[in-house]
Amino acid sequence: MGTYASFARQANLLDYNLAMQRILIIEDEAELVKVLRSYLEQAGFEVHSSYRGDTGLETWRSTHPDLVILDLNLPGMDGLDVARTIRRQDDTPIIMVTARVEETDRLIGLELGADDYISKPYSPREVVARVRTVLRRATGSVQRGTAIIRSAGFEINPENHSVIQNGTSFDLTPTEFQLLTALASAPGRVFSRLQLLEQTQDGSAYEGYERTIDAHIKNLRSKIEPDPKQPRYILTVFGVGYKFAGD
Numbered sequence: 001m002g003t004y005a006s007f008a009r010q011a012n013l014l015d016y017n018l019a020m021q022r023i024l025i026i027e028d029e030a031e032l033v034k035v036l037r038s039y040l041e042q043a044g045f046e047v048h049s050s051y052r053g054d055t056g057l058e059t060w061r062s063t064h065p066d067l068v069i070l071d072l073n074l075p076g077m078d079g080l081d082v083a084r085t086i087r088r089q090d091d092t093p094i095i096m097v098t099a100r101v102e103e104t105d106r107l108i109g110l111e112l113g114a115d116d117y118i119s120k121p122y123s124p125r126e127v128v129a130r131v132r133t134v135l136r137r138a139t140g141s142v143q144r145g146t147a148i149i150r151s152a153g154f155e156i157n158p159e160n161h162s163v164i165q166n167g168t169s170f171d172l173t174p175t176e177f178q179l180l181t182a183l184a185s186a187p188g189r190v191f192s193r194l195q196l197l198e199q200t201q202d203g204s205a206y207e208g209y210e211r212t213i214d215a216h217i218k219n220l221r222s223k224i225e226p227d228p229k230q231p232r233y234i235l236t237v238f239g240v241g242y243k244f245a246g247d
């Protein structure tokens, strides 16, 4: 390891320290906490953790984290109650972690104000990416809809509405473009049809029901998927909605 590399690493650390953001993990699986902690710390976050819902809430009060990663099924106090209690007092961003996709459905229905949902098993790298996205959204440091999105080889540019993958450009309608942008900006996140409807700015999307989204997704798949019958990028989550597969 050369001197420059170690200098760069130190400079990087210094940079992170100036604005170190605090993450609280409330999760009863010790091994998961350990892995997540290590990834988040490597990404420059200060990490606190708790194995129980009730003590997690106490830690939330004492540490004032910038974001909470909250497991749904917890001893001491249920994750839903923890989320509700936090929401009553503060707008700390919350990423809910669920053990099953069916639970995501339930959570979306409850609309308890979580900022994002992740279902197990997840990749720690994905969690770090989602944490960054939610924090960016929360702090408003990136103007929505102007940053270029890169995922799964796609380059999506909201400024000129272009979508390119491996030198191939795709001709999308405004609604298809909005849908792809919404999905690809949060790979792995499950969007309900209603959420996707809200993301589309094309007025015509509002005249129908949530199922109009299915028609748009079908058209979008026919354009960007190598085999639209077996989608690789835009995946159906049965009973819930859609998600982007990412890298």
Ligand code: CA
Residues within 6 Å of the ligand: 027, 028, 029, 071, 072, 073, 074
């Ligand atoms: Ca649990």
